[in-house]
Amino acid sequence: MGNSDSYTRRVIDGELDELLPYLPAIALDGAKGVGKTATAGGRAVTTYRLDDPATRELLAADPTRLTAAREPILVDEHQRWEPAWDFVRRSVDDDSRPGRFLLTGSATMPHPSSHSGAGRIVRLPMRPMTLPERGLTTPTVSLAGLLSGTARIEGSTGFALADYTRAIVRGGFPGMQTLPDRPARAALAGYADLIVDRDVPEAGFGVRNPAQMRAWLRAIAAATATTATWETLRDAASPGRSDPPPRSTTGPWTDALTRTWVYDPLPAWQPGFSHLTRLAASPKHHLVDPALACTLLALTADDLLSGGGPTPVVPRDGVFLGSLFESLATLSVRVFAQAAEAQVGHLRRRDGDHEIDLMVHGTGRRRVAIEVKLSRLVTDTDVKHLLWLKGLLGDELADMVVLTTGGDAYRRRDGVAVVPLALLGP
Numbered sequence: 001m002g003n004s005d006s007y008t009r010r011v012i013d014g015e016l017d018e019l020l021p022y023l024p025a026i027a028l029d030g031a032k033g034v035g036k037t038a039t040a041g042g043r044a045v046t047t048y049r050l051d052d053p054a055t056r057e058l059l060a061a062d063p064t065r066l067t068a069a070r071e072p073i074l075v076d077e078h079q080r081w082e083p084a085w086d087f088v089r090r091s092v093d094d095d096s097r098p099g100r101f102l103l104t105g106s107a108t109m110p111h112p113s114s115h116s117g118a119g120r121i122v123r124l125p126m127r128p129m130t131l132p133e134r135g136l137t138t139p140t141v142s143l144a145g146l147l148s149g150t151a152r153i154e155g156s157t158g159f160a161l162a163d164y165t166r167a168i169v170r171g172g173f174p175g176m177q178t179l180p181d182r183p184a185r186a187a188l189a190g191y192a193d194l195i196v197d198r199d200v201p202e203a204g205f206g207v208r209n210p211a212q213m214r215a216w217l218r219a220i221a222a223a224t225a226t227t228a229t230w231e232t233l234r235d236a237a238s239p240g241r242s243d244p245p246p247r248s249t250t251g252p253w254t255d256a257l258t259r260t261w262v263y264d265p266l267p268a269w270q271p272g273f274s275h276l277t278r279l280a281a282s283p284k285h286h287l288v289d290p291a292l293a294c295t296l297l298a299l300t301a302d303d304l305l306s307g308g309g310p311t312p313v314v315p316r317d318g319v320f321l322g323s324l325f326e327s328l329a330t331l332s333v334r335v336f337a338q339a340a341e342a343q344v345g346h347l348r349r350r351d352g353d354h355e356i357d358l359m360v361h362g363t364g365r366r367r368v369a370i371e372v373k374l375s376r377l378v379t380d381t382d383v384k385h386l387l388w389l390k391g392l393l394g395d396e397l398a399d400m401v402v403l404t405t406g407g408d409a410y411r412r413r414d415g416v417a418v419v420p421l422a423l424l425g426p
Contacts, residue, residue, distance in 0.1 A: 015339055024098055030125060044074035151417075169304070196213050196217070217257070224326075230254075329421050356385055366396075368400075402416060
């Protein structure tokens, strides 16, 4: 679906195909630039773009236009005119025919006067493009199949470390996919600047010290895929100073970045049973796209890799590139898991003796544990936490997976599936 011949079908389109014929209103939530308008616009007959002042003025003069137009009606950037949400909700209360409304929003307001819409408007998060959505890879291993126990662990790929690194730096924003490298870098830099200068203020959050907030963003970027404490991040945001920004300042900044979907933390997994104890509750830090972290830290593919030609390509900083690779994997798994009606978290015990990068928990208590390794090879050490968890959960753990940069998908003798990230799909 889409309003242009150049539209690339997204994983979320499958969800919309299933839901829109049966539900009256669906809202796509996500950061600016992830493709919400293109995806929703291809299904709409009438579109109201509320980031246009003239459209807001028109609707303020006659709000009935919003719900009386030809359906499906797209209310784009609904947060730009606060009454829009309530008008749609009340219209659905009066007429719950399916397929009436699509809404898109790039922010949730800090003090909404409107009703949540629960039971009337179904909300779907939308994230940047995964590798197959970008047309870079062809999946052979299904995450839904891993959850159901029916996945075939097979396939080969030539996608290698240098390809993953380029994909990390380029990012998954649809509008940047066809740009040459330098314009793409400039577009990402502009995107990063507008977060503080425009997007956060437009969402109703005042920014008194833009330079310091940018430093806070950079600190979060440097903490990608870690559970670094807020105190550590505050120190990182003010290197060499004895007065890091106080919690009363960084708390609202983090809230603003979360509400604009720029900060996309991965919550800790909290199972509803007693097999596991002493679990930590800290989230893992992720921005909406690892490319944004690279931009904020001024990192290019050449900064992240060395070698080439007759010399093997290797990471310059394997630890941080590993974190970026984990962030790319997290983005992909979250998109695929949502399509399978599953949620994603991470597992870490408070003493740090056991941790799992990604825990996918679906319906019927089906769970998949995933480790992410910036490596082509998987050793016994790499799978020890997965096997520990299998020993605790038994059949409740549907599968154990290591996502790698290797070339082949296969299953080890101990039951762990080794899957190149390039081969994972919904």
